[in-house]
Amino acid sequence: MIFLVLLLVLVIDKLTDWRREVQQDGPWLRLLQRVEGRQGQARPWTGLFVLVLAPVLVLGVLLALLQPLAYGWLALPLHLLVVLYSLGRGDFKRELGPFRDAWHRGDEEAAALVAERDLNLSAEDPPGLLRAVEAQLLWRSHQGFFAVIFWYLLLGPMAALAYRLLVLCVAHGRSEALRERAGSLLHAFDWLPVRVLLASFGLVGNFVALHHAVLKDLLHWDIPARRLLAEAGPAAADLGESATGEAGLARLDSLAAMLVRTRLLWYAVIAGWTLVA
Template identity: 35%
Template structure:
């Protein structure tokens, strides 16, 4: 059923206006409420954040247990699809996420592109080249967190694991002690999928250069996901073009990587 759920989610996100998942972001709204509660309460905030992550997961486990076998499993299928849609990236990294900065690059307005990048993604850069690298790394990280990691943990452990990662990611975006702990948890959950993404990028881009970067960081725990994603993207891009075409190539490589993952999951579903 896992492959069927992934196919349905892919069709909904790519062939409908729902490219950013559900119309509302229930996970984000939930974590906002958890953060407000943690700020009002004295004591250790990471306890409240941990509880805020645990409650939806336990509730989901209970719901899946209650509906198991109802309507020949169609209700379970629906819940799986809705959970994965809740885990999809809200920024559309392979589509509209970078449209504003690309328009600025097309006009040749580097200052506007830098201001947009700082406003939307907190990217600060002194040169056009470093700005392009930072934007490409951000797109790669958003695709990793919004597509690849949820798919990996869903196939491996089911919808509870995918939702757990999504909630941890949202908690990591909040600052403070609780956010730092959630950030470490996210990096642990991203460790394997990021390196598998590197392999799929190597298959679609420059194989030798990408594998060289991947081997150098294969057992590296300290490199942040954003930095490693940027290294892998820069190594896999075939032609040294200007910032905007490189960004298009980045999206194309990530799309090819999604196809590689889909074919691999389909094969594993057939043989397993």
């Protein structure tokens, strides 16, 4: 059933707008506001219990009730909804459009303004801005797809939902203590899948360059996943030094193509695993 769920997720995500309809964060965000209003900075772990663990436990109860029925097929729609909800928010390719247009025209000032407005990115110079956009592309792909699929495969929909709720806590929380605790848990969640993703980059990209770029930091617990991806992605895509103009857009296209190849690799591995199992 796992491969069927992921195949349906792929089809729905590419051919429909259902993901946007499923990803309604309003009720959870209102709960976040109430929890932060009551707990403040004093009891962040209690807040995380209400915001993350409680919804995950409710999901676990629903799955336990549905799993024995109809050989588990009644649980399939719930799996599908949870995975769709747990995927990343927004459409980075669409958000990147105005930046690409400005960069293509050679209007570096407009590109910087668009990047700050649409992508919340800034840099001191155009090459630095392009590197920031590349890092954002890699990070959004990891956090919005690869990490979610990894935890769904490994531990099921409860882990995928827990990952997304932690991401939302970090993104929308106003309490510094709450964001800090959620960020620590998210770092633990990211540690293993980001390294599996890097191994996948080595298979579909330049393994030697990737090896030289990240080997020394690969097993360090304290290295942020975002930094590791920002260093490894361009190396695996064999991009070389930063570029400007059309060459800069070609770098983004090369990274995007590598991410597509990585997705295909993951689906092929999952399909093979399903057949063997």
